Amino acid sequence: AQTVTQSQPEMSVQEAETVTLSCTYDTSESDYYLFWYKQPPSRQMILVIRQEAYKQQNATENRFSVNFQKAAKSFSLKISDSQLGDAAMYFCGLLEYGNKLVFGAGTILRVKS
């Protein structure tokens, strides 16, 4: 069965600094996708970044990048130059081919000015 674990219930970062959110997962599939979604207080789930498991290169979207370690089943999110608008709940998600998303418990990110 798929499982996703986010071991950090809450993280804090100073504005303009860098923060890394951790995620580990378990799957028996070799082909799958990994996602980070952001959920601000408005509760709208917003896609932050996506990684295909078959790609060795780590995905990057502007200030957001991932460290994908397939053998270790680890998928961390790095946010550089943190901004107040980054404050939200962040969910790591695992999607097996043609299947449902399985999410971790989430990490609340607080950004201090």
Add this chain to the structure above:
Amino acid sequence: GAGVSQSPSNKVTEKGKDVELRCDPISGHTALYWYRQSLGQGLEFLIYFQGNSAPDKSGLPSDRFSAERTGGSVSTLTIQRTQQEDSAVYLCASSLVSGGPTDTQYFGPGTRLTVL
């Protein structure tokens, strides 16, 4: 529309009543998903549609929950005889297809259901 829309935004109901939650996916998206987000349970999958059929209903918590999708577009999630434990945010997502490189799921704003 530009994104996934859901209605109502908030719903307060009395225990024992039936409720219907609506999801309008992104135009052209063939796959549609329902998730539930509740305190202590996180985000959990309920049901998934490919077109009008539901290949995976494994997440529906009881037979009080049902969902349908018509015309390959709008979906309705129905909860009969609501219980207080049904209180949660119900999220809908859609994707272009299910499976393959275009199956990124895009979420709606959710419906917050409160059962008194």
